[in-house]
Structures are given as structure tokens and as C-alpha cells.
Amino acid sequence: MKLSDSTIWTPEERAIIEQDTMLARHRLEEQYANLEQQHETAALGMWVFLATEVMFFGALFVGLGAYIYLHHEAFEKASEKLNWIIGGVNTVVLLVSSLMMVLAVHAAKAGKQRGLFLFLVLTALLGICFLCLKGLEYYTDWRDNLIPGWRFDEQEWIDRAHLTPNQVPQVKLFLMFYWTMTGLHALHVTLGIGAVLAMAVLARRGHFSPVYYSPVDVTALYWHFVDTVWIFLLPMLYLIGTHTAADLHF
Amino acid sequence: MSTLLAEPRPLPAPAEAPRETYLNVAHGLMSWLLTKDHKRIALLYLITVTVMFFVGGIAITIVRLHLMDPEGGLVEADTYNRLFTLHGVIMVFFFLVPVIPTVLGNFCIPMMIGARDLAFPRINLASWYLFVIAAGWTLYAMLAGGLDTGWTFYTPYTTQSSHYNVVPALIGIVISGFSSIFTGMNFIVTIHKLRAPGLRWWRLPIFVWTIYATSFIFLLAVPVLAMALILEILERVLRIGVFDPALGGDPLLFQHLFWFYSHPAVYIMILPGMGVASEVIPCFARKKIFGYTFVAISSFGIACLGFLVWAHHMFVAGISMYSAMIFSSLSYLVAVPSAIKVFNWTATLYKGSITFQAPMLFALGFVCLFTAGGLPGLFLAALGMDMHVHDTYFVIAHFHFIMVGGMVMAYMSGLHYWWPKITGRMYSEWWSKLTAIIIFVGFFFTFLPQFVVGYNGMPRRYHRYAPEFKVWNVMSSAGASILGAGYVLPLFYLFYSLKWGPPAGPNPWRATGLEWQTASPPPKHNFHETPVVVRGPYEYHLEKAQNEA
Amino acid sequence: MAERVISSLSYMVVCIILVLMTFVTVSVSFIHLLQFWHIAFGLIIGLTKASLVVLFFMHALISDRVTRIVIAVSCFWLGLLVILTLCDYLSRNAMPFMPGH
Numbered sequence: 040m041k042l043s044d045s046t047i048w049t050p051e052e053r054a055i056i057e058q059d060t061m062l063a064r065h066r067l068e069e070q071y072a073n074l075e076q077q078h079e080t081a082a083l084g085m086w087v088f089l090a091t092e093v094m095f096f097g098a099l100f101v102g103l104g105a106y107i108y109l110h111h112e113a114f115e116k117a118s119e120k121l122n123w124i125i126g127g128v129n130t131v132v133l134l135v136s137s138l139m140m141v142l143a144v145h146a147a148k149a150g151k152q153r154g155l156f157l158f159l160v161l162t163a164l165l166g167i168c169f170l171c172l173k174g175l176e177y178y179t180d181w182r183d184n185l186i187p188g189w190r191f192d193e194q195e196w197i198d199r200a201h202l203t204p205n206q207v208p209q210v211k212l213f214l215m216f217y218w219t220m221t222g223l224h225a226l227h228v229t230l231g232i233g234a235v236l237a238m239a240v241l242a243r244r245g246h247f248s249p250v251y252y253s254p255v256d257v258t259a260l261y262w263h264f265v266d267t268v269w270i271f272l273l274p275m276l277y278l279i280g281t282h283t284a285a286d287l288h289f
Numbered sequence: 290m291s292t293l294l295a296e297p298r299p300l301p302a303p304a305e306a307p308r309e310t311y312l313n314v315a316h317g318l319m320s321w322l323l324t325k326d327h328k329r330i331a332l333l334y335l336i337t338v339t340v341m342f343f344v345g346g347i348a349i350t351i352v353r354l355h356l357m358d359p360e361g362g363l364v365e366a367d368t369y370n371r372l373f374t375l376h377g378v379i380m381v382f383f384f385l386v387p388v389i390p391t392v393l394g395n396f397c398i399p400m401m402i403g404a405r406d407l408a409f410p411r412i413n414l415a416s417w418y419l420f421v422i423a424a425g426w427t428l429y430a431m432l433a434g435g436l437d438t439g440w441t442f443y444t445p446y447t448t449q450s451s452h453y454n455v456v457p458a459l460i461g462i463v464i465s466g467f468s469s470i471f472t473g474m475n476f477i478v479t480i481h482k483l484r485a486p487g488l489r490w491w492r493l494p495i496f497v498w499t500i501y502a503t504s505f506i507f508l509l510a511v512p513v514l515a516m517a518l519i520l521e522i523l524e525r526v527l528r529i530g531v532f533d534p535a536l537g538g539d540p541l542l543f544q545h546l547f548w549f550y551s552h553p554a555v556y557i558m559i560l561p562g563m564g565v566a567s568e569v570i571p572c573f574a575r576k577k578i579f580g581y582t583f584v585a586i587s588s589f590g591i592a593c594l595g596f597l598v599w600a601h602h603m604f605v606a607g608i609s610m611y612s613a614m615i616f617s618s619l620s621y622l623v624a625v626p627s628a629i630k631v632f633n634w635t636a637t638l639y640k641g642s643i644t645f646q647a648p649m650l651f652a653l654g655f656v657c658l659f660t661a662g663g664l665p666g667l668f669l670a671a672l673g674m675d676m677h678v679h680d681t682y683f684v685i686a687h688f689h690f691i692m693v694g695g696m697v698m699a700y701m702s703g704l705h706y707w708w709p710k711i712t713g714r715m716y717s718e719w720w721s722k723l724t725a726i727i728i729f730v731g732f733f734f735t736f737l738p739q740f741v742v743g744y745n746g747m748p749r750r751y752h753r754y755a756p757e758f759k760v761w762n763v764m765s766s767a768g769a770s771i772l773g774a775g776y777v778l779p780l781f782y783l784f785y786s787l788k789w790g791p792p793a794g795p796n797p798w799r800a801t802g803l804e805w806q807t808a809s810p811p812p813k814h815n816f817h818e819t820p821v822v823v824r825g826p827y828e829y830h831l832e833k834a835q836n837e838a
Numbered sequence: 839m840a841e842r843v844i845s846s847l848s849y850m851v852v853c854i855i856l857v858l859m860t861f862v863t864v865s866v867s868f869i870h871l872l873q874f875w876h877i878a879f880g881l882i883i884g885l886t887k888a889s890l891v892v893l894f895f896m897h898a899l900i901s902d903r904v905t906r907i908v909i910a911v912s913c914f915w916l917g918l919l920v921i922l923t924l925c926d927y928l929s930r931n932a933m934p935f936m937p938g939h
Binding site (some may be wrong): 049081082083085087089090093094097098100101105106107109110111115123127130132135136137140141142145148215259260264266267270271273274275278279281282 | 869896
């Protein structure tokens with residue numbers, strides 16, 4: 040017999056019983072008065088954490104910016120060699136994955152369980168697509184001797200890119216920034232994919248409802264942040280040398 | 290036989306069941322190591338930071354013994370470098386930065402805002418585990434292999450020349466940074482979202498404001514340090530010149546990123562102490578704090594302005610002169626909010642009914658020594674003066690006045706103030722007052738001579754010095770021995786009070802504040818019912834009006 | 839949580855705009871301009887894209903005041919780090935023959 044069929048309770052009592060049942064099903068932590076406060080607090084917590092991530096990545100951008108100013112010729116020539124096509128495609132992949140993620144949150148708020156699961160899975164798949172393309176890109180970098188300390192040919196830069204021996208360490212510096220920033224970003228994407236898949240599993244089990252979907256919301260915030268970092272990585276790493284158009288290659 | 294006919298003796302009354310508190314609600318090691326209770330986590334932190342304090346203290350004791358003789362001779366030059374590095378790293382990263390937020394903040398903030406716990410209790414516990422792992426790891430790295438770079442890790446020495454255990458130590462500090470970030474996150478979100486009904490922002494105790502400002506700094510500054518140290522690790526491991534001029538890098542970039550954190554870090558290391566003083570002084574002067582709004586806003590002022598001045602550590606490092614001028618002017622500005630606080634504390638004392646219990650003695654010592662040490666900061670902000678006294682004992686004396694004379698005394702004040710709340714016991718009044726006086730006297734003789742020698746040119750971080758500074762150094766070392774004794778004494782009388790101290794009631798100091806409205810020690814959930822706040826903090830004048838009526 | 843809601847259509851429109859702006863960023867980078875303008879365009883377009891993500895996808899447009907303050911403060915603080923550090927780099931060698939420089 041469904042709750043709505045019963046004539047024992049008044050509509051108000053029914054609302055209370057439904058609310059209490061939902062609360063019993065979901066975890067309301069003891070320091071919170073209600074689920075709404077818990078959701079708001081979780082979201083604020085994630086925003087505050089993202090503020091720290093902004094400063095964390097920001098320090099790298101500051102270093103990169105300072106050196107682009109100081110060593111612009113070497114940095115442009117080094118940046119030319121990066122695979123801007125895969126970089127650009129990856130940007131689009133992440134943007135679409137962000138769309139999928141926000142549609143997942145939208146579905147959660149509306150209580151559409153199947154939509155929620157579907158969009159979470161699509162987000163994760165696009166994230167994995169990003170990582171695969173990244174892997175392909177890293178392979179092309181390996182092939183092109185762009186890994187200082189492992190596969191790097193100093194002479195090549197002096198002969199073919201017409202740099203002075205003094206500028207070769209600057210090329211290595213740029214590449215170090217490239218590997219560190221994209222590597223750190225890829226690590227964040229991987230963790231994000233893990234979180235999104237975990238949310239998908241929980242969604243499949245009916246863990247979320249319009250009253251309780253804060254883990255999805257919080258994961259979505261993280262995912263969008265990861266996308267935002269990439270939005271800045273693209274012009275600062277891949278596109279500072281393309282205007283010379285000297286060495287377009289795949 | 291006669292006993293059979295005797296009146297049966299009444300059974301003894303059943304012993305009163307001990308009241309349930311956060312200490313006895315669960316037993317066993319696991320109930321402590323897996324706790325989510327902010328009060329237990331505060332005690333876990335208390336044990337850890339106290340251990341770290343004494344480790345750092347032992348290192349500097351050896352240094353001060355070595356410095357009694359101008360030629361040194363107690364330890365080798367290399368060992369000397371490792372000792373002052375150990376002292377700096379431990380005292381900054383593993384004592385001063387965490388101490389008041391994680392011990393007193395963790396314990397008191399939820400109660401001060403009428404909450405049952407922090408917003409994210411598991412993250413709070415994770416923060417402690419990260420701290421312990423970082424502390425153990427870094428300590429091991431510095432004791433086993435050693436580290437001789439100074440706590441500032443300047444490049445290129447750290448990345449190129451130092452043949453010591455740089456990378457493990459740096460990793461340890463990065464991990465401790467994440468511990469700070471988690472703590473800061475927790476406090477900010479808790480203070481925003483978990484305040485009791487009626488507790489508007491302008492009714493919060495100043496301690497809450499200062500912990501909020503400190504957490505603000507944690508969140509925005511620590512990640513930059515983490516990245517600076519990670520880049521240093523990469524440079525050392527991969528030999529790529531992020532900061533090495535020979536390889537295209539700029540050593541000043543490291544210093545910019547490092548000091549972007551480390552200057553606000555010194556405000557992390559004083560703001561909570563200011564919060565403690567703002568609680569203790571009104572209580573023991575029985576008077577509302579003067580200029581509450583100004584004191585609250587100035588906490589933010591210090592936090593924000595503190596981010597704008599970092600390059601005053603780099604005046605002689607090679608930054609451009611224009612940049613130096615900008616930072617010098619901004620450094621003068623940052624003294625203003627601190628001065629506002631000092632004026633307000635003094636005005637709070639004026640016409641108050643002052644009593645001199647131990648927390649008050651420590652708090653008064655804090656105000657005096659913080660002011661005395663803060664003013665030389667203005668000398669250091671002046672470009673012309675800084676050229677001469679940079680990297681001398683003048684700087685060392687300045688920051689020790691603030692950190693030891695200021696922050697550590699404020700911590701002692703807070704510890705003695707909230708000890709009855711934390712443990713439910715009162716400690717010996719006589720011994721605690723004696724300790725306060727010993728610490729003050731010892732401090733004075735340790736660090737005042739350092740201003741003199743620094744002004745006269747004795748450089749810091751040198752294992753030998755010119756013979757004309759001998760008298761002052763001996764005085765400083767003698768003072769240090771008194772100071773050390775002063776720090777060891779509380780171990781005795783505070784531990785003694787745990788077992789044999791008289792029980793303190795809920796409010797032995799007759800203080801205002803929500804944390805004093807619950808039992809000592811508090812129950813696990815802090816309050817039996819969520820309090821509703823109708824008045825502002827520091828309503829001591831109401832008590833006075835009541836007495837006069 | 840938030841009374842106002844952003845429609846699914848809005849999300850899709852924003853996504854299309856973001857993808858288009860990506861094409862613009864990449865295309866503009868091939869034009870011969872001074873390096874300064876390349877960085878400037880890259881950052882301006884990047885900031886616009888990031889703002890769209892933050893406002894729409896991260897719901898900053900319909901969030902409460904605290905959230906918006908957190909966002910504003912983080913951006914401002916990053917700006918402080920960037921500007922004050924670059925202050926040093928850009929003003930070195932600003933005046934030749936300065937004693938000590």
C-alpha cells in the first residue's frame with residue numbers, strides 16, 4: 040500500500056513521515072541540523088578546497104609567466120613542438136564532459152535516476168578519452184625527444200631550431216613546466232574520474248534523491264575546476280609558439 | 290553469636306556514577322586514534338606539538354651552549370648548520386604554525402559557536418594523521434641524514450650544493466602543508482555554517498575571528514609553499530634549472546613563491562595568540578573588550594595586508610629597487626592593524642578590575658613583548674636600515690620577540706586559561722604564576738642581548754662570531770637556560786593537576802563565552818541542547834552593573 | 839538548495855559557446871602578432887571561458903553570497919601573487935646604471 044493511498048494520515052503528517060523516512064535512509068551527520076545545512080556545508084567545503092587548488096596551480100602559472108617573459112624566444116620555439124591539435128581536441132573533450140557532469144547534477148536534483156547514472160558514466164568516459172588522448176600526446180612527445188632528463192637531444196635544438204647553447208637549458212625549463220603542469224592536471228583528472236565512477240556506482244544503487252545529492256554536486260564542482268585549469272593550460276603552454284607556424288606537425 | 294542479634298549495618302551508599310564526559314565516554318587506544326571528536330583530536334595534537342616543541346628546544350639549547358664561546362667548539366660547523374635548521378623547521382612548521390589553531394582552536398571553536406563538532410570531523414582526524422606522518426618523516430630525515438639549508442631552503446644551495454637529506458625533508462613539509470589546509474578548510478566552513486541560532490558575526494568572540502583569519506591565510510598561502518617546495522624537489526631530482534641561473538632559472542622566483550607563504554605564515558603564528566589575549570584580558574580585567582569591531586576587523590586587516598609584503602625578506606636579494614620600495618611602503622601599513630589591537634587591549638585594561646592569575650600574567654607578558662618586538666619590525670621595513678641588519682641577530686631578536694615572547698606566551702596563556710575546561714582540574718596557582726615570571730625574565734635575558742649584537746653586526750647562522758660579542762652571547766645563553774626551565778615547569782604542575790588538582794567547575798574564571806556554559810570537561814556533544822545566543826560577547830559590564838545595583 | 843534553476847538548454851548553449859571560443863583561441867594564435875598580444879588574447883578568452891564555466895556549470899550565478907565571496911577572493915588573491923611577483927620581473931633593468939643594479 041503506497042503512502043499516498045492511505046487515509047489514516049493528514050497530508051501534513053504524510054509529508055513529515057516521508058521526510059523522516061528519507062532522513063533515515065540518508066546519512067545526516069550529528070553536527071548538522073538538517074540535510075540542507077549539510078549540503079550547503081559540503082558545497083562550501085569544496086569551494087574552499089578549490090580556492091587552495093587555484094593557488095596551488097597558480098604558483099606554477101606565475102613561474103611559467105615569469106619565464107615566458109624572460110626567455111620568450113626559447114619558450115616559443117619549444118612550445119611549437121607541442122601537439123596543439125591533441126591539446127585543442129582535449130579541450131573540447133573536457134568541455135563536453137563538463138556539460139555531461141552538470142546535466143548529471145541537473146538530473147539528480149530532478150530525481151531522474153537513469154539520467155543521473157547515464158550522465159555520470161558519460162562524464163567518466165569522456166574523462167578517460169581525455170587521458171587516452173593525453174597518452175597519445177605523451178607518446179608523440181617521447182617520439183619527438185621532448186623529455187628532458189630522459190629523451191632529449193640538445194644538438195637538435197641548436198641545429199634545427201637555431202638556438203644558442205645558452206638557450207637550450209631554457210627549452211628544458213619550458214618542457215619541465217609542460218610536463219609538471221600537464222602531469223599534475225592529468226593526476227587531478229584521474230582522481231576526478233575515480234570520484235565520478237564512484238558516484239555512478241552509488242547512483243545505480245539508488246543512493247541519491249532530490250533531497251540528498253550533495254556528493255554528486257561536490258564531485259561536479261571538482262570536475263568543473265579541473266576543466267577550468269585546462270582552459271588556461273591550453274593558451275599558456277600550447278599556443279605561445281603557434282604564430283611562428285614554422286613547424287606544424289602531427 | 291552476638292553479631293546475629295546486632296542491628297544490621299546500613300550498606301554504604303552506592304558510589305555516584307561519574308558524569309559522562311568526552312574523556313570517559315569511550316575507552317581504549319582505538320577510541321582515541323579513530324575518534325571524530327574535535328576535543329580528543331585537540332588533545333592528540335597537544336601531545337604531538339609538545340613533543341615537537343621540546344625537540345626543537347633541545348636543538349637550540351645545544352646551539353646556545355655552543356655560542357657561549359666565540360670560537361664555538363661544542364659542535365662542528367656542519368652540525369651547527371644542521372642544528373639551527375632543525376630548530377627552525379620544527380619550530381615554524383611543526384610547532385608555531387599548528388599550535389593554537391589545532392590545540393585550542395580545535396577544542397574551543399565548536400563550543401564557542403555552540404556547535405556539536407566541526408563541519409568535517411573525519412577531515413579533522415585526517416589532518417592530525419598527516420601532521421604526525423609529516424612530523425615523524427621530517428624529523429627522521431633531519432636527524433638521520435640531516436639538513437643544513439636553514440628553514441628557508443634557498444636555492445641554489447638547497448638544490449645544488451647541499452649534500453644532505455633535502456628531498457625527504459621537503460616532502461615532509463609538503464605533507465604538513467596539506468594538514469594545515471585541511472584544518473583551515475574545516476574552521477572556515479564551520480564558522481560560516483555551524484553557528485548557533487542568534488550568534489551573528491558581531492557576537493562572535495574575537496578568538497573565533499582570529500582563527501578564521503588564520504584559516505584564511507592557511508588556505509591561500511600554504512598551496513604556494515607546497516608548489517615552491519615541489520619545484521625545488523623536481524630541480525634537485527631532475528637537475529632542471531627551475532631556480533638555477535646556470536640553467537636558465539631565477540633563484541629569486543623560489544624566494545618569491547617561498548615568502549608568499551612564509552610571510553603570511555608569521556601572521557598565522559601570531560593571530561591566534563592575539564585571539565587568546567583578546568579572550569583572557571577582558572576576563573581578568575572584568576571589562577568588555579574596547580573597540581570590539583576594530584579588533585575584529587584588524588584581524589582581517591592583518592591577514593590581508595600580510596599577503597602584500599613578502600618581498601621585504603628579499604630587499605638585499607636582488608629584486609628591483611622599485612619593487613623594493615613598493616614592498617617597503619606596504620610593510621609599514623601592516624603594522625597599523627597590530628597597533629590597533631595593542632591600543633585596544635590597553636584600553637580594555639584601563640579602569641578594569643584586574644586580577645593577576647597565571648593566564649593574565651602570560652597575556653600581559655604577551656602584549657609587552659609583542660609590542661617591544663613588533664616595533665623593530667618597522668626598522669626592518671625601512672630599506673636603508675634593512676641593508677645593514679638583514680641576516681643579523683637583529684632580525685632573529687625581532688622575530689623571536691614576536692614568536693616566543695608573543696605567540697608562545699599567548700599559547701601558555703590560553704593553555705592555562707582553558708586547562709580547567711579541557712581537563713576539569715585546576716592547577717597550582719603559585720607554581721603557574723612563578724612559571725610566568727620565570728619565562729618572562731628568561732626570555733628578556735635571552736633575546737634582548739640579541740638586538741644589541743645584531744645591531745652591531747653579528748651575523749646569523751654563523752657558528753663563530755667576533756670576540757666583542759661574547760658578553761652578550763653569554764647573557765643570552767644564560768637567559769635561555771632560565772627560559773628552558775620555565776618551559777619545563779608546566780609539564781610538572783599541569784600533569785600533577787590531572788590527578789590531584791581540585792575539580793574546576795564549569796566556569797572557574799567566571800568568563801563569558803559559550804564554552805564556559807557547559808560542564809568541565811564537556812560532554813561528548815558539547816551541549817545538551819543547542820544554545821540560543823541573545824547577547825554579545827564580553828558582557829562583563831553587565832555583571833558589574835548587577836553588582837552595583 | 840538554490841531556488842533558481844538553470845535550464846538544460848542553457849547548459850548546452852554555454853557548452854557550444856565554450857567550444858566555439860576554443861576554436862577562436864587556437865585560430866587567433868596563428869596570426870602574427872606581438873607576443874604580448876598573444877598572451878593577452880589567450881588570457882582574456884581563457885578568463886571568459888572560465889567565467890562561463892564558473893557561473894553556469896558551477897552554478898555561481900545562483901549560489902549564495904558566501905560562495906561568490908570565496909570565488910572572488912581566490913581570483914583576487916591569485917591576481918595578487920601574479921601581479922606583485924611580475925612587478926619585480928618587469929621593473930628589473932627599468933633604469934640602467936642604477937647603483938647596485
